[in-house]
Amino acid sequence: MNPADILIDIFLLLLMAAVAIAIVRSHLMFAVVMLSGIFSLLAAVLYVHLTAVDVAFTEAAVGAGVSTLLFLATLALTHVNVEEKHKPVRVVPLVIVVATGAMLTWGTLDMPHYGDPEAPANKHVAPRYIQESPKETGLPNMVTSVLASYRGYDTLGEVVVIFTAGVGVLVILGRGRRRWRPGVKDEDGDNLEEERA
Amino acid sequence: METVIGLFNYWIVIVLMMAGFYIVIAQENMIKKMVGLSIFQVAVFVFYISMSNVFGGTAPIAAEGFTRYSNPLPHVLILTAIVVGVATTALGLALIVRIKEEFGTIEDDQIRDMEEHGEESGA
Structure with missing residues (x-):
């Protein structure tokens, strides 16, 4: 594993977390929508970094483009500018969220580590797609052949x-x-x- | 340290997921709830794409000189999920526009008050 790769990965993920928390705290609807567009773009950059280029393409076009446009259109149609009665912190939902997050974190502890080629998710049918699909379908892009054929x-x-x-x-x-x-x-x-x- | 690096992606995914979940359950503005849902969705996408990544692997496009590729299957699943996610977002936003016309507000608590007190506003 390359340390620079890991640093870029951690940096992008932290940026995404910061944007998500900014969305939670913001009560200006326009800012919320713009931040969600930024969030999608950051996700697209992260997908490129994680070698999922087709997904990054779709996320940038559909997630950051079309989605943001739909949100802006809704803002224009409903004439909503600010969230009324904005409460950044509410106790009961916060407790539920923290408890759920703690349980999920506990659940990750025995997961295969990031980038592990021996992880069960990368076994089973995936090697067959990687080895056979360029021959079977004649397409170099495995994502395309799985999407449209298999x-x-x-x-x-x-x-x-x-x-x-x-x-x-x-x-x-x-x-x-x-x-x-x-x-x-x-x-x-x-x-x-x-x-x- | 190795565990922290190995699981860091999943932990941030959980943070993002919980931020979206918190918006959906704790905040009243419906447009913001939809933004929260899409944050939740992106968290799931990042989770899948993180699992598909293989150290030293390249993008799953066959080329001379490369033998190790990322797992293409999660990419396909998430490609489908992104498009479906936008479709559901569009439907939800259309419902919000209708709710605004009918009730004059898109704040969840105000609509609940109206229904409890039998008030009819808007329309």
């Missing part, structure tokens, strides 16, 4: 989820929703029910 149904399921979410957003925010509330008057004072009939 686990193609996974990706199909992902597309179904995105489609469902898209339909859901359209149903919730689409133009047709006013018809679902008969008897309610719109901005002109016209009864929508009559207007439709």
Whole structure:
């Protein structure tokens, strides 16, 4: 293991932790959204460092880009600027969080160490993907061949989820929703029910 | 010292996860709750990607002169999870916009008060 690699890793992780705590403490919504964008970008840099280049690409485009855009659009639509009744510290949730964190930390103690090639997660099916997939699919990028070929149904399921979410957003925010509330008057004072009939 | 370096990634993941969890359970603003959820998600992603990393390994793209690669499977799973995460975020934010129109607020405690006292605001 290279000490410089470990130092970069620790530095990026500490930066992410600092940004996360800044998000917890901030009550200005614009700052919260911008910090979450920074958080995603830091995550993307960390993924490059951990050699997950495809994931970094997606995180930078989708996590830092599209997500932040969606949050900003929501801020614009709801006209929310600050969090009301901001309480940075609340005792009962803090106790729950610290207790859960302590238990999870205890659970990590017998985990295989970071970067261990003998870890169970890196055995089983992974060596087969690494050795056979360039020959079997003809693609040098193993992530692509696993995504589109070996686990193609996974990706199909992902597309179904995105489609469902898209339909859901359209149903919730689409133009047709006013018809679902008969008897309610719109901005002109016209009864929508009559207007439709 | 070796244990600390070997487990440091997981510990920071837990810190991030708990920061997101705290926002979701302790803070009232719904947009902030969604930010908390996405922090929680990124924590899980970092956990998976940390486990897939192998010392001395390179990115899982076959090339001459490299024999040791990171595990590609967690990368694929997280690639899927990132996109699904954004889809759920979009749905949640759409619901928040609707809630704002209906209740006039997106603070969880105020909405709970309204429901308890049978008040109808907004609409």
